[in-house]
Amino acid sequence: AQTVTQSQPEMSVQEAETVTLSCTYDTSESDYYLFWYKQPPSRQMILVIRQEAYKQQNATENRFSVNFQKAAKSFSLKISDSQLGDAAMYFCAYRTDNTGKLIFGQGTTLQVKP
Amino acid sequence: ETGVTQTPRHLVMGMTNKKSLKCEQHLGHNAMYWYKQSAKKPLELMFVYSLEERVENNSVPSRFSPECPNSSHLFLHLHTLQPEDSALYLCASSPQLGYETGELFFGEGSRLTVL
Numbered sequence: 001a002q003t004v005t006q007s008q009p010e011m012s013v014q015e016a017e018t019v020t021l022s023c024t025y026d027t028s029e030s031d032y033y034l035f036w037y038k039q040p041p042s043r044q045m046i047l048v049i050r051q052e053a054y055k056q057q058n059a060t061e062n063r064f065s066v067n068f069q070k071a072a073k074s075f076s077l078k079i080s081d082s083q084l085g086d087a088a089m090y091f092c093a094y095r096t097d098n099t100g101k102l103i104f105g106q107g108t109t110l111q112v113k114p
Numbered sequence: 115e116t117g118v119t120q121t122p123r124h125l126v127m128g129m130t131n132k133k134s135l136k137c138e139q140h141l142g143h144n145a146m147y148w149y150k151q152s153a154k155k156p157l158e159l160m161f162v163y164s165l166e167e168r169v170e171n172n173s174v175p176s177r178f179s180p181e182c183p184n185s186s187h188l189f190l191h192l193h194t195l196q197p198e199d200s201a202l203y204l205c206a207s208s209p210q211l212g213y214e215t216g217e218l219f220f221g222e223g224s225r226l227t228v229l
Contacts, residue, residue, distance in 0.1 A: 009154070033216040035216065035217070042222070044220050044222050045204065045220040046220070047218075050216065101159055101170065102157075103156070103159075104156045106154060106155060106156050107156075
């Protein structure tokens with residue numbers, strides 16, 4: 001069975017600095033998708049960034065980028081120039097089959113200090 | 115208007131009560147999902163519906179009963195719950211099952227407290 005592990009329950013970063021959130025996963029599949037979702041306090045969870053496993057190039061969305069290491073089954077999220085609005089819980093997620101089923105990690109709470 | 119709306123936002127109920135959570139999506143999607151979010155645990159997928167047909171039921175206790183009358187509405191009927199069922203219940207939708215990009219669109223959740 002596929003599993004997703006986020007080993008950092010909480011992280012903090014100074015405003016304008018860079019922070020990296022870790023995620024590892026376990027699968028025997030070769031084709032899959034990986035995601036980072038952001039859940040601000042009392043607000044909707046939204047997609048931050050997505051990576052297709054068959055793509056070697058790391059995904060980037062403005063200040064958000066990933067370091068995808070397929071062999072190591074690692075998928076970390078880097079947030080550059082952190083802003084106060086980045087404070088949220090971040091979930092790493094995995095999907096392989098066509099049921100739409102996402103498998104989530106435990107989440108990492110990110111605090112941004114002014 | 116948000117794409118996925120959940121009501122109520124907060125619910126407190128006793129173990130003998132019967133209540134329902136409602137989810138409505140205004141995105142024209144065909145697949146809808148219920149997830150349970152408990153503190154310090156991964157999100158747990160509870161139910162998946164595609165075109166109003168249940169396609170997945172992840173060993174959820176029968177005290178949780180889903181209903182999908184049409185592709186825009188999803189309910190979670192609750193009865194004789196236990197205190198450990200207290201959690202944030204998230205509804206999500208996607209254009210279809212197996213949507214290529216895999217993105218789910220979430221509601222804000224219903225915070226359930228069982229006394």
